[in-house]
Amino acid sequence: MKAVYNFNAGPSALPKEVLERAQQELTNFSNTGMSVMELSHRSKEYESVHQEAIDHLKELLNIPDNYQILLLQGGASLQFAMIPLQLLIKGKIGNYILTGSWSEKALKEAKLIGETFIGGSAKENQYRSIPDLQSLQYNETDAYVHITSNNTIFGTQWHKFPTITHAPLIADMSSDILSRSLNVNQFGIIYAGAQKNLGPSGVTVAIVREDLLEADVSHVPTMLQYKTHASSNSLYNTPPSFSIYMLNQVLRWVKEQGxxxxxxxxxxxxxxxxxxxxxxxxxxxxxxxxxxxxxxxxxxxxxxxxxxxxxxxxxxxxxxxxxxxxxxxxxxxxxxxxxxxxxxxxxxxxxxxxxxxxxx
Structure with missing residues (x-):
């Protein structure tokens, strides 16, 4: 078979070592005689995989103890709605910095839920740049400020993040999480679909500061509440177990790389x-x-x-x-x-x- 060089934007390349390890364990995971896809998500064998993935994320990204790591479904696109559902209450504003198509889509979802504001945009120059930090606009009533850290379609990336104190900074890091060092303390929420740097599609990582779990979500369907998943260690319902297994394998690989x-x-x-x-x-x-x-x-x-x-x-x-x-x-x-x-x-x-x- 000829060599293939995979530059797909997503789902994207997985480490060869990870694929080979998964192949070896596919039909007999941890001497269970079953694939990890066949295990009960309540079994100790699967729960060890699940917890190890969370622990590896915490270690690799230096996530402080006052953050919850959630393993969710629905991709970043569901997060576009979950975030304003939790935080965009009456009298507050969802502040969005536009740097490409995905930030536009996040804004579109928030508009369905509450009041929004565009605090900065690079649309006028065809998204060739990132807005200057000094040009960003804020409101006293911002519920949060939302950015997309890397823009897959236009090929731009935030190399320095805004420092704000009046509201949580929220970042969609679907396409560059785990690609560089990060100060998690700068953010209220970080979320990322897995299919770029974390593993195959099917699982979405959300890193949520614990104080944001205290929001009144009595109006939000149970499955769309962060606290539902935080209180059950992301095991409220059947998780995407194979995707989480692969996430854990990729995180192990990153550790092995240094x-x-x-x-x-x-x-x-x-x-x-x-x-x-x-x-x-x-x-x-x-x-x-x-x-x-x-x-x-x-x-x-x-x-x-x-x-x-x-x-x-x-x-x-x-x-x-x-x-x-x-x-x-x-x-x-x-x-x-x-x-x-x-x-x-x-x-x-x-x-x-x-x-x-x-x-x-």
């Missing part, structure tokens, strides 16, 4: 390989994001013409590069270099980009 700091350094080196190919191309490759806002996770670019884009993507596919098409809403090209994408894949892509330019 932790988040090692992963962060590797991610910076991987992204630099591809950005250098863009910057040294004399304009043949044109990055979408402004340099100071570039994402280390999603590298977006175009060639001189749409015909060149199509030729580049067609030849790349023949050579085993997968997932380089830009998002359908914007087109162009996108290389998603998440944690599990090896350095070799980025080196191969850089070499192909240089070779394609030379013959064009």
């Amino acid at each position: 932790g988040v700091e090692t992963i962060e350094n590797r991610n910076e080196a991987k992204a630099k390989l591809i950005y250098d190919a863009i910057d040294e191309s004399n304009g043949f490759y044109r990055g979408h994001a402004e340099e100071e806002a570039r994402s280390n996770m999603n590298i977006t670019f175009n060639l001189p013409s749409e015909e060149d884009n199509k030729a580049f993507l067609a030849e790349a596919k023949e050579l085993g590069f997968v997932g380089l098409n830009g998002h359908r809403s914007v087109g162009g090209c996108r290389a998603s270099a998440y944690n599990a994408v090896p350095v070799e894949a980025c080196e191969k892509l850089r070499d192909f980009m240089k070779a394609f330019q030379r013959k064009s």
